[in-house]
Amino acid sequence: MSKVAEGNAIIGQSGGPTAVINQSLVGVVEGLKGFKPIKRILGMRHGVDGLIKGLPTIDLTEVPQAHLEKVAKTPSAALGSSRAKPTEADCVKIFEQIRKNDIRYFFYIGGNDSSDTCRIVHEMSQRAGYDLRCLHVPKTVDNDLMYNDHTPGYGSAARYVAMAFMADDRDNFSLPGIKINVIMGRNAGFLTAASALARHHEDCGPHLIYLPEVPFEIDRFVEEVKGVIGKLNRCQIAVSEGVKDKDGTEIGAKLIQGAQTDAHGNVQLSGSGALGDMLANLIKERIKSPSGKPPRVRADTLGYMQRCWPEPSPVDAAEARGVGCKAAQEAMSGTTDGSIAIIRKSNHPYRVEKHVVRLMDVAAKTRHMPAEFISGTHDVSHDFIDYCKPLVGELPQMERL
Amino acid sequence: MSKVAEGNAIIGQSGGPTAVINQSLVGVVEGLKGFKPIKRILGMRHGVDGLIKGLPTIDLTEVPQAHLEKVAKTPSAALGSSRAKPTEADCVKIFEQIRKNDIRYFFYIGGNDSSDTCRIVHEMSQRAGYDLRCLHVPKTVDNDLMYNDHTPGYGSAARYVAMAFMADDRDNFSLPGIKINVIMGRNAGFLTAASALARHHEDCGPHLIYLPEVPFEIDRFVEEVKGVIGKLNRCQIAVSEGVKDKDGTEIGAKLIQGAQTDAHGNVQLSGSGALGDMLANLIKERIKSPSGKPPRVRADTLGYMQRCWPEPSPVDAAEARGVGCKAAQEAMSGTTDGSIAIIRKSNHPYRVEKHVVRLMDVAAKTRHMPAEFISGTHDVSHDFIDYCKPLVGELPQMERL
Numbered sequence: 001m002s003k004v005a006e007g008n009a010i011i012g013q014s015g016g017p018t019a020v021i022n023q024s025l026v027g028v029v030e031g032l033k034g035f036k037p038i039k040r041i042l043g044m045r046h047g048v049d050g051l052i053k054g055l056p057t058i059d060l061t062e063v064p065q066a067h068l069e070k071v072a073k074t075p076s077a078a079l080g081s082s083r084a085k086p087t088e089a090d091c092v093k094i095f096e097q098i099r100k101n102d103i104r105y106f107f108y109i110g111g112n113d114s115s116d117t118c119r120i121v122h123e124m125s126q127r128a129g130y131d132l133r134c135l136h137v138p139k140t141v142d143n144d145l146m147y148n149d150h151t152p153g154y155g156s157a158a159r160y161v162a163m164a165f166m167a168d169d170r171d172n173f174s175l176p177g178i179k180i181n182v183i184m185g186r187n188a189g190f191l192t193a194a195s196a197l198a199r200h201h202e203d204c205g206p207h208l209i210y211l212p213e214v215p216f217e218i219d220r221f222v223e224e225v226k227g228v229i230g231k232l233n234r235c236q237i238a239v240s241e242g243v244k245d246k247d248g249t250e251i252g253a254k255l256i257q258g259a260q261t262d263a264h265g266n267v268q269l270s271g272s273g274a275l276g277d278m279l280a281n282l283i284k285e286r287i288k289s290p291s292g293k294p295p296r297v298r299a300d301t302l303g304y305m306q307r308c309w310p311e312p313s314p315v316d317a318a319e320a321r322g323v324g325c326k327a328a329q330e331a332m333s334g335t336t337d338g339s340i341a342i343i344r345k346s347n348h349p350y351r352v353e354k355h356v357v358r359l360m361d362v363a364a365k366t367r368h369m370p371a372e373f374i375s376g377t378h379d380v381s382h383d384f385i386d387y388c389k390p391l392v393g394e395l396p397q398m399e400r401l
Numbered sequence: 402m403s404k405v406a407e408g409n410a411i412i413g414q415s416g417g418p419t420a421v422i423n424q425s426l427v428g429v430v431e432g433l434k435g436f437k438p439i440k441r442i443l444g445m446r447h448g449v450d451g452l453i454k455g456l457p458t459i460d461l462t463e464v465p466q467a468h469l470e471k472v473a474k475t476p477s478a479a480l481g482s483s484r485a486k487p488t489e490a491d492c493v494k495i496f497e498q499i500r501k502n503d504i505r506y507f508f509y510i511g512g513n514d515s516s517d518t519c520r521i522v523h524e525m526s527q528r529a530g531y532d533l534r535c536l537h538v539p540k541t542v543d544n545d546l547m548y549n550d551h552t553p554g555y556g557s558a559a560r561y562v563a564m565a566f567m568a569d570d571r572d573n574f575s576l577p578g579i580k581i582n583v584i585m586g587r588n589a590g591f592l593t594a595a596s597a598l599a600r601h602h603e604d605c606g607p608h609l610i611y612l613p614e615v616p617f618e619i620d621r622f623v624e625e626v627k628g629v630i631g632k633l634n635r636c637q638i639a640v641s642e643g644v645k646d647k648d649g650t651e652i653g654a655k656l657i658q659g660a661q662t663d664a665h666g667n668v669q670l671s672g673s674g675a676l677g678d679m680l681a682n683l684i685k686e687r688i689k690s691p692s693g694k695p696p697r698v699r700a701d702t703l704g705y706m707q708r709c710w711p712e713p714s715p716v717d718a719a720e721a722r723g724v725g726c727k728a729a730q731e732a733m734s735g736t737t738d739g740s741i742a743i744i745r746k747s748n749h750p751y752r753v754e755k756h757v758v759r760l761m762d763v764a765a766k767t768r769h770m771p772a773e774f775i776s777g778t779h780d781v782s783h784d785f786i787d788y789c790k791p792l793v794g795e796l797p798q799m800e801r802l
Contacts, residue, residue: 074799074801272700273674401472
């Protein structure tokens with residue numbers, strides 16, 4: 001299998017898009033260019049969905065570099081993405097299309113589900129004795145891939161979250177009250193934790209950070225908010241959309257279960273403002289200001305801007321390009337299958353290497369915030385700040401009078 | 402009253418903060434510096450609230466220019482802001498503090514309520530025969546001040562909205578579905594309208610734009626969404642938080658009235674995700690995809706980032722500084738009272754002048770989107786695009802394959 005196979009390469013993008021997922025796409029194309037055994041470089045439309053449905057591919061072979069550079073800077077998947085987890089029957093169709101299109105190099109940019117798709121496709125090719133190199137290119141704002149120090153897409157999303165909290169903290173200072181910001185990441189708290197980078201002064205928010213890794217207790221939450229209000233007369237709170245109680249039940253679902261549903265009988269948490277609104281209502285009910293009136297409480301759900309805001313972290317953009325390029329080079333130099341992982345070699349100065357890890361080690365597994373990144377019930381550690389800071393690029397400075 | 406009075410100047414910030422309200426603060430300070438009759442330049446804490454409560458002022462006279470420049474670049478009111486509308490008794494207290502602090506120059510940065518406060522304070526000084534110059538410095542992301550071509554703060558908020566829609570449109574292309582984004586501006590649609598600047602290609606979103614100036618009909622809304630879905634298989638929608646039916650009832654309140662309330666019996670629209678979530682649920686109920694399943698529908702409420710995102714429009718930042726400086730110069734050159742207004746002199750090239758208008762013409766009035774900026778039931782006109790484009794600065798380019 002280490003002999004170089006002649007044929008075509010195909011690239012797909014999968015899962016929730018990021019601000020830099022097209023950097024990885026362009027990285028793969030760049031890495032493959034000028035490599036003789038590869039005849040055409042093709043793009044799947046909407047990931048393996050396009051192959052399953054037999055949609056025509058997009059020929060990337062002749063796209064001028066200047067055009068590719070503009071695509072690289074555009075957020076979200078330029079080829080289209082897919083949320084589908086292929087069934088066994090789907091995989092048969094995918095493999096048919098691979099043979100039909102004379103594909104010998106298969107690149108899939110995505111999270112842990114995508115690396116699992118990559119693994120399945122590779123196993124099918126092996127069973128069929130068909131020479132196919134399958135490389136997974138990491139991408140996820142959740143930062144939850146095993147064996148990765150961090151994943152492309154995370155740094156830009158973390159940058160957005162940190163900037164949002166910095167600016168919102170000043171807003172909360174201007175008009176004091178309780179402000180809840182709900183952050184993406186149902187299972188892993190890395191993105192919620194990045195809010196801590198916003199702190200630039202001892203009384204700055206976020207004053208409380210709630211991660212999905214730490215059981216969330218409603219009574220304790222109310223007491224912690226009261227504590228901050230008593231000290232600062234304001235409170236800025238970072239809450240992961242995935243906070244859970246000690247039994248693992250999502251708080252959002254729990255708060256709404258105990259309540260009546262909305263006009264249409266629906267309970268929705270993701271892509272909606274429900275969790276933030278429920279927590280805001282809870283606080284209004286249980287915390288009174290000295291005047292006896294409910295305090296000023298507002299909730300924002302940071303939403304899709306976290307994953308697509310068009311001003312990415314420069315280091316994240318460069319690394320996303322790099323992992324794409326590395327995957328191409330690995331395939332060309334004989335690696336039959338694997339996932340590219342970013343490994344940190346040093347933090348001062350910040351330096352990383354890109355390694356190949358086994359697909360089965362990454363596939364369908366979730367990495368959580370390690371214990372040393374968490375501090376108490378509502379904060380992150382200095383270790384986390386040290387870890388996250390180099391990933392987001394330079395942040396704006398907030399100055400006071 | 403045109404004789405130059407010796408004494409102190411005081412500056413306050415009021416209402417919802419913006420990304421550039423501190424530019425105006427620094428503009429006033431800059432404009433006053435070196436003007437002999439002014440002994441001290443003071444800042445009110447939290448607007449007139451600080452005067453009413455007798456809070457100590459902040460002395461800005463000796464703050465180094467380098468420090469002020471950093472403050473100018475920081476979003477939200479560095480002096481603190483206030484939402485309070487002073488009562489008559491409050492105004493007596495304000496005037497007492499003005500006399501006590503030997504204030505002869507009063508600058509108030511804010512929206513139409515703030516210009517009304519300015520007007521009342523000026524009238525009190527006249528009745529008392531106390532020489533006080535009262536200048537209102539415009540600020541509002543809503544862009545709803547009379548006699549102003551546009552207001553400082555709007556351009557930066559409009560920039561955020563346009564960038565959010567550009568990026569989110571690519572996200573919606575990647576994973577097709579129906580996406581609702583709810584935008585600030587309860588009475589005026591200028592900020593919602595700015596979403597149209599995101600369009601860079603004929604099939605780009607926002608595909609539907611709903612302004613508070615155009616009566617919103619739920620049945621027509623559902624049909625219009627169906628129409629776009631039928632054509633593009635996706636739909637990105639801009640909705641003002643203040644959309645109203647033909648009787649002027651807010652749609653948010655209406656949708657929730659007909660429904661059961663949440664766990665805590667509260668109905669909240671502003672600073673919450675309720676309107677977006679209600680519209681999303683409505684669509685899920687009434688639009689089926691060809692498979693019979695409800696389509697993928699998501700709602701984001703863009704929230705406070707609109708008014709505080711720390712990367713402002715450069716032209717907005719410069720104009721915000723300019724109106725502050727102009728207010729100082731007017732006060733020094735004998736103007737006893739008035740509001741600074743930005744008047745557009747030419748659009749190609751973009752050129753504005755800053756004039757003084759009467760406080761009573763701006764005070765407590767709301768400017769709406771003029772008819773020529775609106776197109777049909779769900780769009781803005783080319784005139785609006787021409788109007789808005791110069792205010793937001795250069796936007797990122799989105800490129801496709």
